[in-house]
Amino acid sequence: MEKEQGLHYRLEDCPSPGKTLLLALQWALFMYSINLVYPLVIGDIFQLPPVEITALVQRSTFLVGLGSLIQVLWGHRVPLTEGVAALWFSLFLLCYQAGGAAGQDPREVLQIMEFALL
Secondary structure (H helix, E strand, C coil): CCCCCCCCCCCCCCCCHHHHHHHHHHHHHHHHHHHHHHHHHHHHHCCCCHHHHHHHHHHHHHHHHHHHHHHHHHCCCCCCCCCCCHHHHHHHHHHHHHHHHCCCCHHHHHHHHHHHHC
């Protein structure tokens, strides 16, 4: 059957092993870099010490890997980014700004958010 215009692969088509490896590497680098930004920015705006930022990055990376592994083995098996949600990132930024407008220290705002999440 002739391939449709604009599509490189149809549903049942599969790229060559070399191309699959390159595409997988590209996806892994993209997924890791996008999930690395969130903990770094959150740690910076809340003025966390480098040790705590490092721990946040480690936990985030571990959970992204675990979530991806679970999706590959038992989940939808679709190459979606299983990681830090932009919604939570936005909420942290909004709370930081609201706390700053109210005159609160960023670490105090973070403690209040941690308590609320528990």
